[in-house]
Amino acid sequence: MSSERQDEIQWLLQEHGNLTVTELAKRFNVSEMTIRRDLKNLAALGLIQREHGRAIYPPVLPTEILMMSMGEAEREKSRIGHLAATLITEGDSVILDAGTTTLGVAQALTTKCTVITNSIPIAGVLGNRNEITVLLTGGEVQGKNFALVGPLTRSVLKGFNADKLFLGATGVAIERGLSTANMLESEVKQEMLKVAKEVILVAHSAKIGQIYFHTFARWDSIQTLVTDSGLEEEIRDKLNSMGVKVLLA
Amino acid sequence: MSSERQDEIQWLLQEHGNLTVTELAKRFNVSEMTIRRDLKNLAALGLIQREHGRAIYPPVLPTEILMMSMGEAEREKSRIGHLAATLITEGDSVILDAGTTTLGVAQALTTKCTVITNSIPIAGVLGNRNEITVLLTGGEVQGKNFALVGPLTRSVLKGFNADKLFLGATGVAIERGLSTANMLESEVKQEMLKVAKEVILVAHSAKIGQIYFHTFARWDSIQTLVTDSGLEEEIRDKLNSMGVKVLLA
DNA sequence: TAAATATATGTTTATTTAAACATTTTTTTA
DNA sequence: TAAAAAAATGTTTAAATAAACATATATTTA
Numbered sequence: 001m002s003s004e005r006q007d008e009i010q011w012l013l014q015e016h017g018n019l020t021v022t023e024l025a026k027r028f029n030v031s032e033m034t035i036r037r038d039l040k041n042l043a044a045l046g047l048i049q050r051e052h053g054r055a056i057y058p059p060v061l062p063t064e065i066l067m068m069s070m071g072e073a074e075r076e077k078s079r080i081g082h083l084a085a086t087l088i089t090e091g092d093s094v095i096l097d098a099g100t101t102t103l104g105v106a107q108a109l110t111t112k113c114t115v116i117t118n119s120i121p122i123a124g125v126l127g128n129r130n131e132i133t134v135l136l137t138g139g140e141v142q143g144k145n146f147a148l149v150g151p152l153t154r155s156v157l158k159g160f161n162a163d164k165l166f167l168g169a170t171g172v173a174i175e176r177g178l179s180t181a182n183m184l185e186s187e188v189k190q191e192m193l194k195v196a197k198e199v200i201l202v203a204h205s206a207k208i209g210q211i212y213f214h215t216f217a218r219w220d221s222i223q224t225l226v227t228d229s230g231l232e233e234e235i236r237d238k239l240n241s242m243g244v245k246v247l248l249a
Numbered sequence: 250m251s252s253e254r255q256d257e258i259q260w261l262l263q264e265h266g267n268l269t270v271t272e273l274a275k276r277f278n279v280s281e282m283t284i285r286r287d288l289k290n291l292a293a294l295g296l297i298q299r300e301h302g303r304a305i306y307p308p309v310l311p312t313e314i315l316m317m318s319m320g321e322a323e324r325e326k327s328r329i330g331h332l333a334a335t336l337i338t339e340g341d342s343v344i345l346d347a348g349t350t351t352l353g354v355a356q357a358l359t360t361k362c363t364v365i366t367n368s369i370p371i372a373g374v375l376g377n378r379n380e381i382t383v384l385l386t387g388g389e390v391q392g393k394n395f396a397l398v399g400p401l402t403r404s405v406l407k408g409f410n411a412d413k414l415f416l417g418a419t420g421v422a423i424e425r426g427l428s429t430a431n432m433l434e435s436e437v438k439q440e441m442l443k444v445a446k447e448v449i450l451v452a453h454s455a456k457i458g459q460i461y462f463h464t465f466a467r468w469d470s471i472q473t474l475v476t477d478s479g480l481e482e483e484i485r486d487k488l489n490s491m492g493v494k495v496l497l498a
Numbered sequence: 499t500a501a502a503t504a505t506a507t508g509t510t511t512a513t514t515t516a517a518a519c520a521t522t523t524t525t526t527t528a
Numbered sequence: 529t530a531a532a533a534a535a536a537t538g539t540t541t542a543a544a545t546a547a548a549c550a551t552a553t554a555t556t557t558a
Contacts, residue, residue, distance in 0.1 A: 021514080031538050036515070052545060053514055120376070120385070123369055127390045136369070136397055138387030138405045143377030148385055152405065156387045159401075251506060270544080280508050285545070301515060302544055505554065514545065524535070 005030075006038045013048055013055055020054045077101050077204055079249035082108040084166060084202050084226040089113075092163045095192050096122050098147035098185070099168030101202040116160055118153050118188055120146035135160075142184070149184035157191040165196030167217070171210035172203050174238055177219055179212040186216040198223050205230030219244055254279075255287045262297055262304055269303045293379070325453055325477040326350050328498035331357040333415060333451050333475040338362075341412045344441050345371050347396030347434070348417030350451045365409055367402050367437055369395040384409075391433070398433035406440040414445030416466070420459035421452050423487055426468055428461040435465040447472050454479030468493055 005028055012027070013019060021039070025032040039055050042048045049056040081104025088094055088111045096102045098119035106115070106122045114133045115126055123136045137156040139148030167189060169178040178201065180186055193199060199221055205228045224245045236246050254277055261276070262268060270288070274281040288304050291297045298305040330353025337343055337360045345351045347368035355364070355371045361380045366372060372385045386405040388397030416438060418427040427450065429435050442448060448470055454477050473494045485495050 032514085033516085033539080034537055037537085040516095120369060120372055123390050124373075124395070127369070127392055127395050130392060134390040135401065136385070136387055136390055138385055138401075141372050141376045141383035141385055143379060146373070146376050152384065152387075152408075156401065156405070281544085282509080282546085283507055286507085289546095499558100501556100501558080503554100503556065505552100507550100507552070509550075510548090512545105512547085515543080517542090518540090520537100520539075522535105522537070524533105526531105526533070528529100528531075 006042055009035075009038055009042065009055070010048065018054060018056050022053075024055070077104040078107070080202055080204065080226050080228060081105045083247055083249040084200060085109050085111070087200060087224070087226075088164065093161070095157075095160070095162045095165040095196055097165070097167045097189060097192060098122070098145060099202075101204060102166050102168045105166050105202060116157075116162060118148040118157075120148070139188075147185065147188075149182075149188050153188050154191045157188070157195055160195050162192075162196045163198065165192050165199045167192065167199055167201050167222075169201065169203055169207065169216075171212040172201070172208045173211050174219075174235060176211045177215050178217040178222075179210075179215045181212045181214070183214055186214045189216045193217055193221055200224045200226060202226045204228060208232075208235060251283075251287060255291055258284075258287055258291065258304070259297065267303060267305050271302075273304070325479075325498070326353040327356070329451055329453065329475050329477055330354040332496055332498040333449060334358050334360070336449060336473070336475075337413065342410070344406075344409070344411045344414040344445055346415060346417045346438060346441060347371070347394060348451075350453060351415050351417045354415050354451060365406075365411060367397040367406075369397070388437075396434065396437075398431075398437050402437050403440045406437070406444055409444050411441075411445045412447065414441050414448045416441065416448055416450050416471075418450065418452055418456065418465075420461040421450070421457045422460045423468075423484060425460045426464050427466040427471075428459075428464045430461045430463070432463055435463045438465045442466055442470055449473040449475060451475045453477060457481075457484060 009024060021032050021035050024035045028035070039048065039050055043050040077100055080101055084105045085108035088109065090112050092111070093114040093116065096106055096115055096117040096119065098117070103119065103121055103125065106125045109126065109132065112131045114135065116135045116137065117123060118137045118139060120141070123134055126132050126134045137148055137153045139153030139156070140150040142149050170181055171179040173179070180189070201222050201224065203225065208227070208231060219239070219242050222244055224247065225239060226247045226249065229248050231246070231248065239246050258273060270281050270284050273284045277284070288297065288299055292299040326349060329350055333354045334357035337358065339361050341360070342363040342365065345355055345364055345366040345368065347366070352368065352370055352374065355374045358375065358381065363382045363384065364375055365384045365386065367386045367388060369390070372383055375381050375383045386397055386402045388402030388405070389399040391398050416427070419430055420428040422428070429438070450471050450473065452474065457476070457480065468488070468491050471493055473496065474488060475496045475498065478497050480495070480497060488495050
């Protein structure tokens, strides 16, 4: 199947940094055209970088921002956002992680509260709602998804105490917990987990079952998952048995 | 010259959104190879996006940030920005204060350097130029201009050392120095002044002669003023005699 | 100013690309 | 299970690309 090969290409690239189309075609015993199509898909998702004749890792950034404008997933993410936003009570201090699903939470937010975020788009959305105080963490600006990362971000987060954390993830899996392709983002998420009393994972069901390069959280640190109705029964049951409350939008 | 053509290509792309290499080669009466080299440069700077046979604008930016325009006096502010940007040398670490004129500096910036800013719009403009490292200070998001202010902003700034500070001001006057109507912004500007080796004031000539609520700097802390040709001779002479170098865009 | 050097541009060519269509494999539906 | 539909892959071909080298044009330097 093409998606398995594409996963494998990612791993190979992480190892070798830089592989040609010809090399990959030989490796998988498929035509170069097929490899090109794989690389095009991966590049469209922002998971690799493309050059003439070759593929490069690391990617500039995950293109989650692009998915926001891709239509169908947008609707579900918006629903997830609305449901998640109801979990906030007036006066809460809330951390909103960077990501398109958490951006959905920001857009749905009407409760008077304080928001701490490392996402420039979220700060943009909430910036002029005068009932909401928005604190943007400092940090290095990551192109494409406009998240703030790095040591400054982490040290700023250390200074806060939050009632609730709305956390995003690139990959969500029963056995491997929450993962992402970007180490810098992982580190920031881990800092967020440390300073939040309650953790709510918001994730589109398509992300469930995916595993990326770095696991930043195990299930025991997550209290609630808000996702859409695409979630399989079996997984839902497993999560419940692990003590994770599951809400479907 | 190649860089002028590259500027022009950017403008054309902003207008048309999407142009082929062949079209551009005809337009400028140069070979397709030359256009390809231009596009490669622009793409390397993150200023355009490349596809097989064509160039695309703009690279994905959060809409809120794009909407931030410079308002009145846009032309002159853009000119001031271009001139001011030439003062930056490769490898500099530069603080860009929040404001529309400093936003003009950001837009004109092509030199490889590190930018520290408390302005969300500036971070938006520079965020995906991969030759430029952008550090956004943390802080509370101020609704109207999307500047970051408050104690967090100040304490983050304390940790930096910058070669150059590009400073904006609401009011600029010979006798009363630089002023603004907003106390929180004043405090942040003063912190910036403390950590910068060299200070360049960028201000539209219409601001000169105006005095606002709070003076945050006197002339002895300013080395250079970049403004437009609307500046009166008399004021220019006075500034020179005070040791302020004046540049007219 | 002239020579030296760096930068920009053009030309040729082998390689890479994507579109179009054909074929195979997988998945869905009846 | 068989038929239909969808997805993945392969093949051919015209267009696009980048490397290598040649030539022209600025920019320094002596």
